[in-house]
Amino acid sequence: MKVDFSVFVKGLLMGAADIVPGVSGGTVAFIMGIYERLLQAIQSIIPECLRLMKERNIVVFWKGIDGAFLLTLFVGILVSVLSLAKLITYLLVFHPIPLWAGFFGLILASVYIVAKDVDRWNLKLLFVAVIGASCSFAITQLAPAEIEQNLLNAFLSGMLAICAMILPGISGSFILVMLGTYSYILSAIKGLELSVLFIFAAGCLCGLLSIANVLVWAFSRFRDVTLAMLTGFMVGALSKVWPWKEVLQFRENSHGRQVALLERNILPSSYEVIVGLPSQLMLAVIFCVGAIIFVVGLSKFADRK
Numbered sequence: 001m002k003v004d005f006s007v008f009v010k011g012l013l014m015g016a017a018d019i020v021p022g023v024s025g026g027t028v029a030f031i032m033g034i035y036e037r038l039l040q041a042i043q044s045i046i047p048e049c050l051r052l053m054k055e056r057n058i059v060v061f062w063k064g065i066d067g068a069f070l071l072t073l074f075v076g077i078l079v080s081v082l083s084l085a086k087l088i089t090y091l092l093v094f095h096p097i098p099l100w101a102g103f104f105g106l107i108l109a110s111v112y113i114v115a116k117d118v119d120r121w122n123l124k125l126l127f128v129a130v131i132g133a134s135c136s137f138a139i140t141q142l143a144p145a146e147i148e149q150n151l152l153n154a155f156l157s158g159m160l161a162i163c164a165m166i167l168p169g170i171s172g173s174f175i176l177v178m179l180g181t182y183s184y185i186l187s188a189i190k191g192l193e194l195s196v197l198f199i200f201a202a203g204c205l206c207g208l209l210s211i212a213n214v215l216v217w218a219f220s221r222f223r224d225v226t227l228a229m230l231t232g233f234m235v236g237a238l239s240k241v242w243p244w245k246e247v248l249q250f251r252e253n254s255h256g257r258q259v260a261l262l263e264r265n266i267l268p269s270s271y272e273v274i275v276g277l278p279s280q281l282m283l284a285v286i287f288c289v290g291a292i293i294f295v296v297g298l299s300k301f302a303d304r305k
Contacts, residue, residue, distance in 0.1 A: 007069055010034055011076020013298075015086050017106075018077070018172065020044065020166060025077070028243050036219055038073070039166075041066035042212035100243040101284035105291030107241060112298050115231045116159045118224045125255055126226040132232020139175075140240040149184040151199045157181040158203025165212040167233060181208050243284050244271040 010032045014025035029035040050063035062068070090165040091099045118125060157179050165172030176185060188196035218226040249262040268279035 017082025059171035105288035109295035136236025159207030
C-alpha cells in the first residue's frame with residue numbers, strides 16, 4: 001500500500017482543529033483541497049461493502065473506497081488528537097486569547113478560500129450565504145440543553161456531532177455541549193463504558209455516511225450554492241472563536257471545575273475593564289495574521305499539488 005505522507009499531515013491538521021470546540025476539521029479539509037475526495041470516499045463505503053459481499057474481492061473493495069487515503073487521513077487525525085489534546089487544553093486554559101485569535105484567523109482565511117471557489121457570485125448566492133451565516137450564528141448562541149442521558153440520546157448525539165464536524169465552520173464537540181451530552185460522552189470515554197461508546201460510534205457512522213451522501217449530491221448538482229452555504233457557515237462561526245468574551249454563566253465540568261457556559265463577545269478595551277485582565281491585543285493580532293498567512297500558504301500548496 002502506497003502511503004501519501006502529505007495526506008497524513010493533512011490528517012494531523014484536521015485532528016488539531018477538531019480538538020478545539022468551535023473549529024471544524026471539515027474547514028481544514030476544504031483548505032487542503034481534500035474535502036470532496038473525502039466525501040466521495042465516505043459515500044462509496046456502503047456500495048463497495050455490498051459489492052464486497054457479492055464478489056468477495058478485498059483488493060477491489062479497498063480501491064473502491066479509496067482505502068489508502070482514508071486510512072492515512074484518519075491515522076493522522078487520531079495521532080493528532082492523542083498527541084495535541086493536552087497541549088491545546090493547556091493553551092485554552094492559560095493562553096486563550098492568542099489561541100482563539102489564531103483560530104479566528106484560520107476561519108477568516110477559510111472564508112476567502114471557499115468563497116473564491118465559487119464560479120460567479122450573484123444576489124441569489126449572497127442570499128444563500130446570509131442564510132448559512134444566520135443558521136451558524138444562531139447555533140453558536142444557543143444555550144446548552146438538558147436532555148436525558150441514555151443510549152438513544154448517545155446515538156442521536158453521535159449522528160449530529162459527526163455531521164457538524166464534517167461541515168466547515170461547525171464544531172462537533174460544540175454540538176455535544178449544546179445538546180447537553182458532552183459530559184456524558186466524556187465520562188463514558190474516561191470510564192471506558194463500552195456500551196455507551198459503541199452506540200455513540202454507531203451514531204457517528206450513520207451520520208457520517210448520511211451527510212457524505214447529501215454533500216456529494218449537493219456538490220454534483222448545486223456546487224456554487226453549496227459553496228455559498230458553507231461560506232456562510234464559516235462567517236457565522238466567527239462569533240464562536242472571537243478571542244475576547246465576558247462569561248455570563250458558569251457550569252461544573254467532569255473534573256468539578258467551573259467553566260464558561262454562556263458568554264458574550266466584547267471589545268478588547270472592554271475586556272480589560274470588565275474582566276480585569278490584559279487584552280493582549282498585539283499578540284492576538286500577530287497570531288491572527290500568522291494563521292491567515294499559514295492558511296493561505298497551505299491553500300497555495302494544495303493548489304500546486
